[in-house]
Amino acid sequence: MQFYNVHSHVFTMKNAPKHFLQLYLPKIAANLVDKISDVKAGSVLMESLLNHLGNGGKRYASFLKIGKSADQLSVFENLMQQYDDPTMKFTALTMFMEKCGADVSESGFEGQLEEILMVKKQYPDNLLIFLGIDPRWKFTGTELKKTVEGYFNTRLKINSSRSVYPFIGLKLYPSMGFYAFDERLKETFEWAAENDVPVLSHCNYLGGIYNNDTGYVKGNLNPADPYSQKKYADNFPGVPAPSYQSKNNFFKKILGTNKNAANLDTCSYFLEPASYRTMIDYFSRQPKPLKICLAHFGGDDHIIAENSPGKKTEKLFGMLQENWCGQIKSLLKFPGVYTDISYALSNPKVHCPVFQELNEPAHGERILFGTDFFLTERELPEKSDYGIFKEKAMNITLSNFNNTNAWEQIASNNTNHFLQSKYYNGTVI
Amino acid sequence: MDISSIPFLATAIALVISWAMFAILCSLFQEGIAQVIADRGRFMKKYLLAQLQDLSNGINWGSMFYLHGTIDLLSRKINKPTSDISPELFAKTIIEVVGSAHAVQIRIPELKDGPREFIDDENTYKHSALYNYKAATQLLKPSDVVGFFSQALKDAELKAAGADEATVYNHLTENLTKWFTEFTERLQLWYKKKIRMRLFIIGILLGVLLNIDSLQLFNFYEQNPESRTTVIRYYESHAKQLTDLVNSLDSNHASQIKADSIIKTAKAFLDSADKLKIAASLPVGFENSIFKKQLGDLPGAAKHKLFYLWLLKILGILVSGFAASFGAPFWFDLLRKAYTQKA
Numbered sequence: 207m208q209f210y211n212v213h214s215h216v217f218t219m220k221n222a223p224k225h226f227l228q229l230y231l232p233k234i235a236a237n238l239v240d241k242i243s244d245v246k247a248g249s250v251l252m253e254s255l256l257n258h259l260g261n262g263g264k265r266y267a268s269f270l271k272i273g274k275s276a277d278q279l280s281v282f283e284n285l286m287q288q289y290d291d292p293t294m295k296f297t298a299l300t301m302f303m304e305k306c307g308a309d310v311s312e313s314g315f316e317g318q319l320e321e322i323l324m325v326k327k328q329y330p331d332n333l334l335i336f337l338g339i340d341p342r343w344k345f346t347g348t349e350l351k352k353t354v355e356g357y358f359n360t361r362l363k364i365n366s367s368r369s370v371y372p373f374i375g376l377k378l379y380p381s382m383g384f385y386a387f388d389e390r391l392k393e394t395f396e397w398a399a400e401n402d403v404p405v406l407s408h409c410n411y412l413g414g415i416y417n418n419d420t421g422y423v424k425g426n427l428n429p430a431d432p433y434s435q436k437k438y439a440d441n442f443p444g445v446p447a448p449s450y451q452s453k454n455n456f457f458k459k460i461l462g463t464n465k466n467a468a469n470l471d472t473c474s475y476f477l478e479p480a481s482y483r484t485m486i487d488y489f490s491r492q493p494k495p496l497k498i499c500l501a502h503f504g505g506d507d508h509i510i511a512e513n514s515p516g517k518k519t520e521k522l523f524g525m526l527q528e529n530w531c532g533q534i535k536s537l538l539k540f541p542g543v544y545t546d547i548s549y550a551l552s553n554p555k556v557h558c559p560v561f562q563e564l565n566e567p568a569h570g571e572r573i574l575f576g577t578d579f580f581l582t583e584r585e586l587p588e589k590s591d592y593g594i595f596k597e598k599a600m601n602i603t604l605s606n607f608n609n610t611n612a613w614e615q616i617a618s619n620n621t622n623h624f625l626q627s628k629y630y631n632g633t634v635i
Numbered sequence: 636m637d638i639s640s641i642p643f644l645a646t647a648i649a650l651v652i653s654w655a656m657f658a659i660l661c662s663l664f665q666e667g668i669a670q671v672i673a674d675r676g677r678f679m680k681k682y683l684l685a686q687l688q689d690l691s692n693g694i695n696w697g698s699m700f701y702l703h704g705t706i707d708l709l710s711r712k713i714n715k716p717t718s719d720i721s722p723e724l725f726a727k728t729i730i731e732v733v734g735s736a737h738a739v740q741i742r743i744p745e746l747k748d749g750p751r752e753f754i755d756d757e758n759t760y761k762h763s764a765l766y767n768y769k770a771a772t773q774l775l776k777p778s779d780v781v782g783f784f785s786q787a788l789k790d791a792e793l794k795a796a797g798a799d800e801a802t803v804y805n806h807l808t809e810n811l812t813k814w815f816t817e818f819t820e821r822l823q824l825w826y827k828k829k830i831r832m833r834l835f836i837i838g839i840l841l842g843v844l845l846n847i848d849s850l851q852l853f854n855f856y857e858q859n860p861e862s863r864t865t866v867i868r869y870y871e872s873h874a875k876q877l878t879d880l881v882n883s884l885d886s887n888h889a890s891q892i893k894a895d896s897i898i899k900t901a902k903a904f905l906d907s908a909d910k911l912k913i914a915a916s917l918p919v920g921f922e923n924s925i926f927k928k929q930l931g932d933l934p935g936a937a938k939h940k941l942f943y944l945w946l947l948k949i950l951g952i953l954v955s956g957f958a959a960s961f962g963a964p965f966w967f968d969l970l971r972k973a974y975t976q977k978a
Binding site: 220275276277280304310312313314315316317319320321323324353356357359360362372 | 684688689690692693694695698699702713714736737738740741742743
């Protein structure tokens, strides 16, 4: 049986925007951490300082250590070493981060792709790559689709006797400043649907990377939705149009992070599951629906809240005051819609609700296993993240699915089904 | 003319010799640090990444160059990239990196099906390295870096004038080699500028620790003719060894020095300098530093002038730091000129 981790990252800080750390830390601290951790003595000092700050510090140290790795090969090998199954396949999600208001990356996005293809040459059967796409990558939707097709169809030469398709899926990260319904993505999605190419989109409430260019964020909150032929806000009658979520927190003002907090909150509009509905609805009516995974199941807090009767989440950023896990569940009714439990599974409280959802006849086959390595290193090491969940899942049988154990269902059957396409048929082709 | 016979000139020469010796010591420290943190390799990588960043095409060719096995295997650690890249190796690796990029490979079909508007758009090379490289110059979006790759190939094709592909390849590598050679020459100048600040800081730190106070030394030489004569004689008898040492520490050649060789050189130099210090009774060394002696305890120092003494001490050490920042080659060159004038 083939097992998968459908959600991992192997990019390094060289592939991330130059001011990536400024998205999460005050500018001075980010620059200091960046400079100090560049040299061995500095990174040892930083690690030791963070280790003294308790478990949180330790985890942040290991996150930085992996992010500051030499190259994507080292990160991928680090990931593989933490698994006891040498045949495990990992989906690594490449990311277009060049336009998130934190400057461009050292390697460039195409450079990031070149680098991961070098890793693919060494581990063609273990590494499955999703191509990160963003409407701003190319000038037009047609050019974007043509580029994507080129990347998918040009086989990667492994050696004189073997070549493989380099990419098997697409990755979206809307909180970087666009909606999944963006018109420039439509042609690419139509091509993906025709070829069964899976799409995986980040969808975690207030979690992850966001666009820190205030002007850009403000100007792109309410574009036209090509699927509904209306302005985005008009998809939600009676709901106020998206607006910038200004902040005026005294301490954040001193640290200079008010803008970061405001942009993070505002970017929730781009991510909200409800924003996918018109697009998903459109594709559900096509001969071949688009396979799209709304990753993270909304995030651990929302999974727990959704499964705790009476527990209400506080005021939410976005168009709807509805739990994001609940919103995703309502979208799972459409054909081709999936979710994964990456990052959320680092919180053991979500394991039980996830097993319950896995046994739901309506959508039990649409939940996938992924960890969100190495971003989860802030929470706990990959080995524990995967090991703890696997051990529990192996002991859960799903009565509605022929008593299959939950591990086989989530990490093999469901994921295998999601990944199948012209470019991947269960084995690397 | 004997330099020692003119007191003011002798004092000045003795002081310059002291600065030259101090600059050697600082250079040895700087070289030790540079070796430990692979400073030259990092410096070269930083500038190669900056020069070969191709924003139009979203690829940093410098980054791809360093990830190529040929270069990667030369570095002892990821954060310690090699600076020992031969121009020929650069040329051959960059041809391979550019041509084999997936961003180029995905667009190769366009070459076969696309319009033919210019003669130089014909890509008839049989060898994959040349074909792919030319394809890259034809298919990538225009940028400074692509312009440079393209120019190198066009020039090679002109020089080859219809000769076989091997000749074009040789001219292409020659052109890229020439660029890299010129680039590394500029890099050495930029690196020299960079280490001046570091030498100044090392100079201040060592000045405080070893009491290298230029103003105190000036007074000392003025008041102790025997000492300044001893220093001048020491230089005259060791001029060749010291000049050789300075040449080996010059940043153009220092990258070839091994770490253990630095330690041996430093030890030999310190032994020699220590003998000179004892022979000339110089007021330098840790035992004469502010950590061991109160400024007010110095002969002739009045307690009420303590503030003034501290000010002079700081000034003296700052002057030593400046002297160190000029680098040993500058002071030895000055001494050589002074002695040439004398002759």
